[in-house]
Amino acid sequence: MLLGLCVVPLVSATQAVRVGAYHFPPYVLKPESATPTGLLPDLLAELNQAQQDYHFDLVPTSVTRRYRDLIQERYDLILFESPDWGWKGIHLEQYDLQVADAEVYVARSAPGRTQAYFDSLRGKRMALYAGYHYGFAGFNADQTFLSSRFNAVLTYSHESNLLMLLHDRADLSVIPRSYLRIYQQQHPTEQRQLLVSQRIDQVYHHHALLRPSGPINAQQLSALFAGLKSRGALQALLQRYFLELSQQGEQERADPMQL
CATH class of the missing domain: 3.40.190.10 (Periplasmic binding protein-like II)
Structure with missing residues (x-):
């Protein structure tokens, strides 16, 4: 009986990753509802289907509360964000999604x-x-x-x-x-x-912002996105929302407005 216990293979559990989301059309619509829609929910479904190491769950937050919720570890990462949108002074990891x-x-x-x-x-x-x-x-x-x-x-x-x-x-x-x-x-x-x-x-240079002590880091997230890109799944998803992958370092000029 002891020998039988020794040969039982170890099964690694899927790691849960909580993804913060606030109402931001067309990226997320009604994240607090039972069936949120938009680019982000579709992307999380693609990520969950593509691999079994992580399971990405959408966690609703708000446009003003998202900073405090990340600091208080109520979610682990947020996608389609910019470090310029009020995140100064908050310790986090960044991954450039190359989506503009x-x-x-x-x-x-x-x-x-x-x-x-x-x-x-x-x-x-x-x-x-x-x-x-x-x-x-x-x-x-x-x-x-x-x-x-x-x-x-x-x-x-x-x-x-x-x-x-x-x-x-x-x-x-x-x-x-x-x-x-x-x-x-x-x-x-x-x-x-x-x-x-x-x-x-302004031009959105979309990033993923990650909690440094969270269940997934920027390098691991980058590898998952690379898999979606290699199969063309990410490109097809972005086209549905009139978006596309941008070239590394590509810039689009925003003209100053006379105030």
């Missing part, structure tokens, strides 16, 4: 209105997403600052901001390009009523 996106200015189309409309913010009413870090504001996400300095109304929905433009309740909004392309595809009538800037407010 950008935020563009959007206004309502009007007779005679051209790209010159986006040259300045002066006198314009803005519709912005609460908690977001905007390039034109020096990445200061303080709501009082944005409201007083830029005559901004803060909401929790890109669609609401676009509807404010269409109903003349705001003059200008700043929208992720990936989200805007999905919206335009789904709302062809509204698409013709919107003027989109060639000017870029």
Whole structure:
């Protein structure tokens, strides 16, 4: 009986990895719901299907609470983030996902209105997403600052901001390009009523930010992503959301806005 116990093979348990997620269309929609949707849930499903060493579980947080939740170890990593979005002074590991996106200015189309409309913010009413870090504001996400300095109304929905433009309740909004392309595809009538800037407010150079003492490190995560890339699974997933892999070090210029 003892001999039989000695030859029983050891089975390594799958390591659980908690991934923080806040509502950030099209990357994550309604992470607190029973069936969150978006790029991140689809990506975690791909990662879980591709290997058995780790199981990635989505953990809801919020745009403002995500810093404290990582420090307090309520999740282990967060994807599609930027180190510039309020993470200064927080000890973490980084992995460059080599996925780029950008935020563009959007206004309502009007007779005679051209790209010159986006040259300045002066006198314009803005519709912005609460908690977001905007390039034109020096990445200061303080709501009082944005409201007083830029005559901004803060909401929790890109669609609401676009509807404010269409109903003349705001003059200008700043929208992720990936989200805007999905919206335009789904709302062809509204698409013709919107003027989109060639000017870029900021470029997202997406990273994974990891808790240093967590169950997976940047090198291990990089190996998993390399597997998805080699099979073309990551590229196919990104295309669904109007995104693509960027070349290492590729830059897209964001023009300064006249304030």
